[in-house]
Amino acid sequence: MTLIFDHLRKQYGSHVAIDDVSTDFAPGMIHGVIGPNGAGKSTLINMTAGSYTVSAGSITLDGKRLDGKKKYEIANSGVARTYQNIRLFDQMTALENLEVCFYPTEGGGTWLEVLWPPYARVRSARRRAACMEILRFFNLEGYAGMEAGSLPYGRQRMLEIARALVMNPRVLLLDEPAAGLNHQETAELTSKLAELRSPDRIMIIVEHDMDLVMTLCDRIVVMHHGKLLFQGTPAQVQANPDVQLAYLGTSNDIDEIRNAAQNRRTELRIRARRRS
Amino acid sequence: MSVSETSARAVPRSNRLVSILIFAVALALIFTTPFLPNYYVRVANSLLIYILLGTGLNIVIGYAGLLDLGFVAFYAVGAYTYGLLASPQLGLHLPFLLIVVIAALLGMLAGILLGVPVLTLRGDYLAIVTLGFGEIIRIVMNNVDWLTNGPKGIARLDKASIFGLPLATPVEIYWLLIVVVILTALIVWRMEHSILGKAWAAVREDQDAARGIGINTTNAKLAAFATSATIGSIAGVIFAASQRFVSPESFSLQESVLIVLMIVIGGIGNILGIVAGAAILILLPEVLREFAEWRILFLGILMVVLIIIRPAGIVPRSFGPDKLLRGLFGK
Numbered sequence: 001m002t003l004i005f006d007h008l009r010k011q012y013g014s015h016v017a018i019d020d021v022s023t024d025f026a027p028g029m030i031h032g033v034i035g036p037n038g039a040g041k042s043t044l045i046n047m048t049a050g051s052y053t054v055s056a057g058s059i060t061l062d063g064k065r066l067d068g069k070k071k072y073e074i075a076n077s078g079v080a081r082t083y084q085n086i087r088l089f090d091q092m093t094a095l096e097n098l099e100v101c102f103y104p105t106e107g108g109g110t111w112l113e114v115l116w117p118p119y120a121r122v123r124s125a126r127r128r129a130a131c132m133e134i135l136r137f138f139n140l141e142g143y144a145g146m147e148a149g150s151l152p153y154g155r156q157r158m159l160e161i162a163r164a165l166v167m168n169p170r171v172l173l174l175d176e177p178a179a180g181l182n183h184q185e186t187a188e189l190t191s192k193l194a195e196l197r198s199p200d201r202i203m204i205i206v207e208h209d210m211d212l213v214m215t216l217c218d219r220i221v222v223m224h225h226g227k228l229l230f231q232g233t234p235a236q237v238q239a240n241p242d243v244q245l246a247y248l249g250t251s252n253d254i255d256e257i258r259n260a261a262q263n264r265r266t267e268l269r270i271r272a273r274r275r276s
Numbered sequence: 277m278s279v280s281e282t283s284a285r286a287v288p289r290s291n292r293l294v295s296i297l298i299f300a301v302a303l304a305l306i307f308t309t310p311f312l313p314n315y316y317v318r319v320a321n322s323l324l325i326y327i328l329l330g331t332g333l334n335i336v337i338g339y340a341g342l343l344d345l346g347f348v349a350f351y352a353v354g355a356y357t358y359g360l361l362a363s364p365q366l367g368l369h370l371p372f373l374l375i376v377v378i379a380a381l382l383g384m385l386a387g388i389l390l391g392v393p394v395l396t397l398r399g400d401y402l403a404i405v406t407l408g409f410g411e412i413i414r415i416v417m418n419n420v421d422w423l424t425n426g427p428k429g430i431a432r433l434d435k436a437s438i439f440g441l442p443l444a445t446p447v448e449i450y451w452l453l454i455v456v457v458i459l460t461a462l463i464v465w466r467m468e469h470s471i472l473g474k475a476w477a478a479v480r481e482d483q484d485a486a487r488g489i490g491i492n493t494t495n496a497k498l499a500a501f502a503t504s505a506t507i508g509s510i511a512g513v514i515f516a517a518s519q520r521f522v523s524p525e526s527f528s529l530q531e532s533v534l535i536v537l538m539i540v541i542g543g544i545g546n547i548l549g550i551v552a553g554a555a556i557l558i559l560l561p562e563v564l565r566e567f568a569e570w571r572i573l574f575l576g577i578l579m580v581v582l583i584i585i586r587p588a589g590i591v592p593r594s595f596g597p598d599k600l601l602r603g604l605f606g607k
Binding site (some may be wrong): 050051069070071072075076080081083087088089090091092099100101102103104106107109110113114115117120123124127163164166167240 | 277434463472474475477478480481482484485486488490491495496
């Protein structure tokens with residue numbers, strides 16, 4: 001059972017952002033989605049998570065249609081995501097950012113929590129323990145009581161991934177998780193993501209950092225002008241002349257891809273610094 | 277560092293001192309007020325009703341981040357529920373507690389009725405629509421003469437009582453209000469810290485990301501509207517029972533604005549802030565009564581000054597009831 005895109009299409013007026021994309025994502029693997037800017041990578045993520053509607057075609061997860069469902073319903077059927085521009089709950093603490101993920105399953109017990117303190121204590125202790133464990137995995141336990149918005153940029157990226165993991169999602173969608181991170185942070189991220197690979201989990205990473213994609217991903221989907229250009233192992237992707245052409249015009253030098261990625265990384269870092 | 281270690285961190289001495297001081301002053305005020313002349317007790321009652329209203333509206337504005345300018349409508353629902361069910365108007369004289377229950381349910385219903393159509397709106401748009409809703413309720417009360425007596429209002433409301441305990445004099449109403457305010461504050465404070473309270477905060481911070489982690493934002497917002505409306509409606513019942521008279525002019529737009537101001541000046545999202553905001557906005561006009569035509573000017577200047585020096589409100593969100601309690605009882 002897998003996540004399947006079937007003749008997927010996304011259209012804004014006359015502009016076609018995603019054009020007839022059919023592919024599937026097997027569990028137990030890390031799938032990379034790459035392509036030049038504007039290729040439609042983020043659009044794929046946004047359609048899967050329900051942020052964008054689907055113009056035509058379908059998205060199915062384990063045999064159930066995802067497209068057409070509301071965003072929160074998709075999240076509750078096991079699809080978690082991060083965002084290209086970090087979207088944490090800034091004024092809540094790091095711990096609360098994770099705890100709130102229990103609302104869909106435990107929100108119904110709110111009145112009991114309000115009226116019967118011992119029950120509230122037990123439940124909130126259990127929630128906290130589960131969330132602290134995830135924070136610890138990402139080396140964020142020292143930030144638990146700090147407001148998410150006040151965390152250093154790199155920690156915010158990690159916290160967003162941590163939040164996506166609270167409900168142990170079947171599908172984990174990461175939209176440029178390394179954007180704005182320095183080398184050391186990217187290395188840390190790469191090793192953490194590798195640890196998240198699990199037989200039940202479908203991981204999809206949209207990323208410009210070729211080092212990260214090539215070392216981490218088991219399979220890579222290359223997008224170009226909204227179309228699926230090529231899919232295969234990292235080695236196959238690197239050797240494919242179509243991919244090289246799409247990325248580089250005429251050159252076939254992989255170093256140029258890396259340079260392009262490096263430039264983008266610097267750009268995002270500057271943007272992040274300006275933001276904080 | 278584990279969670280228990282973080283929460284058990286020693287309480288700073290200054291925090292403890294401030295907490296004890298606040299608590300002592302509050303206790304002293306609560307127990308001396310009933311022995312003061314009736315005028316002071318009436319002012320205290322009005323203050324307590326506004327604290328109750330502020331606590332209710334704060335759920336929507338402070339916790340869920342939805343600017344509701346029509347809150348007074350729910351206050352009116354409660355007041356007119358008492359006016360109609362405990363007066364010669366319809367010849368009905370139901371017991372006070374039963375009316376509180378009916379008004380709470382009607383308030384909740386009104387909250388949901390308002391919530392459903394406006395849930396897709398945010399910010400300015402929400403503010404305008406809720407403002408309209410508040411005015412609609414007032415104008416309806418003003419015009420359905422056969423039911424509400426129109427602008428003349430409903431007079432000679434019953435004296436309230438609970439299990440034979442009379443609730444008619446200002447002092448009796450005062451004690452009722454003290455109990456209701458403390459109970460409401462406790463419940464609302466516990467709601468803020470419940471999982472629903474966290475969901476409200478998430479909706480406030482980033483509605484779309486909240487949906488992304490599976491929060492049904494429609495339900496969370498409806499819960500906020502309904503809870504807040506229930507509290508507003510109960511405040512209305514007590515208001516009507518203490519005045520023993522209701523008329524539409526008590527539920528003008530200015531009342532809604534006043535409650536919003538209390539929250540903003542006191543400290544958004546903080547029950548202690550609401551007490552501070554209400555104290556300033558209700559007591560100051562009383563103190564300045566002698567300077568009648570000047571007091572709006574005083575209030576205006578005060579507001580400008582406060583917004584410059586304390587933009588987050590008099591009591592910031594970080595000094596909430598938890599901190600006060602920890603200062604009192606914490607290790």
